[in-house]
Amino acid sequence: MKRICFLVDSIFSFGGVQRVTSVIAKELARDYNVTIVTFDPPQTKDTSMYRLEEADLNYRFFAYPRISRLKQNCCRLYSAVYRKLRLQSRWASDLYALSSFPSELRNALAEELRQGKYDVIVGVHAPLAARLATLRRQLPGVRLLGWSHNSFEALFGKSSLYIGPEIKRHYVYQFRKLDKVVLLCQHDVATYRQYDPAFTPLYIYNPLTLTPGQCSDGSSRRFLAVGRFSHQHKGFDLLIKAFSLFAAEDSEWQLDIVGEGEEEQLYRTLIKTSHLEDRVHIHPFTNDIQAYYSQAQVYVLSSRWEGFGLVLVEAMSHGLPVVSSNLPTSLEILGDFGLYFENGHVESLARQLQEATRIDWPAKSREAIAIAHRFDVDGIIGQWKSIIGQ
Numbered sequence: 001m002k003r004i005c006f007l008v009d010s011i012f013s014f015g016g017v018q019r020v021t022s023v024i025a026k027e028l029a030r031d032y033n034v035t036i037v038t039f040d041p042p043q044t045k046d047t048s049m050y051r052l053e054e055a056d057l058n059y060r061f062f063a064y065p066r067i068s069r070l071k072q073n074c075c076r077l078y079s080a081v082y083r084k085l086r087l088q089s090r091w092a093s094d095l096y097a098l099s100s101f102p103s104e105l106r107n108a109l110a111e112e113l114r115q116g117k118y119d120v121i122v123g124v125h126a127p128l129a130a131r132l133a134t135l136r137r138q139l140p141g142v143r144l145l146g147w148s149h150n151s152f153e154a155l156f157g158k159s160s161l162y163i164g165p166e167i168k169r170h171y172v173y174q175f176r177k178l179d180k181v182v183l184l185c186q187h188d189v190a191t192y193r194q195y196d197p198a199f200t201p202l203y204i205y206n207p208l209t210l211t212p213g214q215c216s217d218g219s220s221r222r223f224l225a226v227g228r229f230s231h232q233h234k235g236f237d238l239l240i241k242a243f244s245l246f247a248a249e250d251s252e253w254q255l256d257i258v259g260e261g262e263e264e265q266l267y268r269t270l271i272k273t274s275h276l277e278d279r280v281h282i283h284p285f286t287n288d289i290q291a292y293y294s295q296a297q298v299y300v301l302s303s304r305w306e307g308f309g310l311v312l313v314e315a316m317s318h319g320l321p322v323v324s325s326n327l328p329t330s331l332e333i334l335g336d337f338g339l340y341f342e343n344g345h346v347e348s349l350a351r352q353l354q355e356a357t358r359i360d361w362p363a364k365s366r367e368a369i370a371i372a373h374r375f376d377v378d379g380i381i382g383q384w385k386s387i388i389g390q
Contacts, residue, residue, distance in 0.1 A: 001031075001032060004028055005035045005036075005121045006124055007128055008021055008125075011049075011052075012040045012046050015228060016228075017125065018050065019310075020149075020209055022049075022051075023207060023377060024207075024384060026052065026054060026055035027384075033058070035058040035116055036060070037060045037061075037062055037113070038059065038062070039061075039062060042061040050209075060112070060116070062112050064109070065108050071104070075100065078095060082167070083167060086166045086167075093169065096170055097174055106131075106138070109135065113142075114139065119142065120143040120144075120388050121143070122145045122147050123144070125147070126150065126162075129174075132144055133146070133174040133175065136178075143179045143388070144178045145178060146180075146181040148182070151185075151187075151188055152192060154306075156171075161233075176199050180202060181202075184205065184329065185205070185332050188307075189201055205375055207377035207380040208317055209310065210317075212314075212317040214290075214294045215319040216293065216294055216296055216365065218297050218361040219297070221253045221254065221297055222253065222297050223243070223254070223255045223297070223356075224255075224256050224296035225299070225301070227311060228259050229263040229267065233305065234303050235302035236259075237267065238346055239257070240255075240257075240271060241270065243280060245347065246353040249354065253279075254279050254280070255279065255280045256281050256296065257282050258285065259284075260284055267282060289314070293315055296318075297361070298322070299322045303325055303327065304325070304343060305327065309329055313333070316369065316372040317369065317372035319368050319369050321337075321339070321368060322337070323349070323353060323356050324341075325349075326342060327343060335371075337367055340352070
């Protein structure tokens with residue numbers, strides 16, 4: 001039986017990446033020996049999250065050793081020069097890979113991964129995938145895969161909050177050392193290929209990660225948005241402002257936002273200053289998110305960027321029509337089904353909220369359920385097995 005490892009920043013915390021990784025790992029555990037190596041502290045282990053206890057999974061907890069201040073400063077110096085000068089050569093990238101991931105850290109992680117005697121290791125998220133690539137020589141005979149959960153633009157765009165354009169070339173050089181890199185949509189495959197024709201990633205859509213609850217009956221007059229309250233990402237600030245414009249013309253519809261994170265106070269302040277306390281409701285993360293989908297009438301994705309809009313599939317599986325920012329991944333998932341607004345444009349979103357109240361809801365609901373079926377986990381896990389091998 002092949003031994004598979006998922007190398008993750010975290011698995012025992014709230015987030016879409018954690019949820020998708022859990023679902024894929026659980027499904028693969030039916031046919032493979034699967035281990036999750038995580039940087040979570042051991043005391044955070046909670047296999048009730050994402051129903052991890054349903055599968056025979058192994059867990060290992062890893063922490064990097066400390067390195068000397070002198071070594072840190074030397075490494076930071078070259079890293080700063082690389083970013084400042086935006087060096088483009090392969091040798092400069094390889095030096096940056098070493099400076100940004102010092103030998104003490106590389107060796108410790110390589111030793112941890114060697115102990116598992118894995119046949120396949122999947123680096124989850126772009127930064128861990130790039131670090132895994134630096135261990136290529138230290139893990140001979142192991143199939144190394146990267147799995148990026150953010151879009152090309154989110155990672156490398158001018159306004160990126162993650163990596164930034166100055167080291168875009170570095171990441172692509174490192175990705176090319178891996179046996180395969182998995183992206184989340186066709187658009188990103190095309191974008192990477194356009195940037196570097198020598199880089200040949202593939203895409204595998206994320207599957208529906210929950211068992212749908214009762215389908216909505218379309219009568220609640222409630223918009224729903226779900227996601228982590230992280231800086232700018234989900235665009236809930238835009239949504240609240242747009243709903244304020246919408247509410248000036250409508251006295252019945254309400255908005256539920258489900259999630260947690262550092263921007264919660266910002267959202268509550270926007271709600272208060274817009275005098276929407278009776279119409280916009282913030283709810284904490286719950287393992288029973290199906291109840292919110294079942295009670296909603298229209299789902300709203302206000303994100304400024306997405307690697308893959310998993311919540312879109314979840315919402316459609318409950319029969320919900322969708323209003324979405326015109327992100328490439330949304331266009332790819334929804335096609336002509338979605339009601340799109342211009343990304344980041346409050347007035348455009350407000351107009352589409354109004355349009356959503358006038359649609360042929362029963363017809364849209366049936367179409368939503370049909371689209372959601374395309375993301376059944378059985379077909380998607382077959383794609384993962386094809387790159388892992390039997």
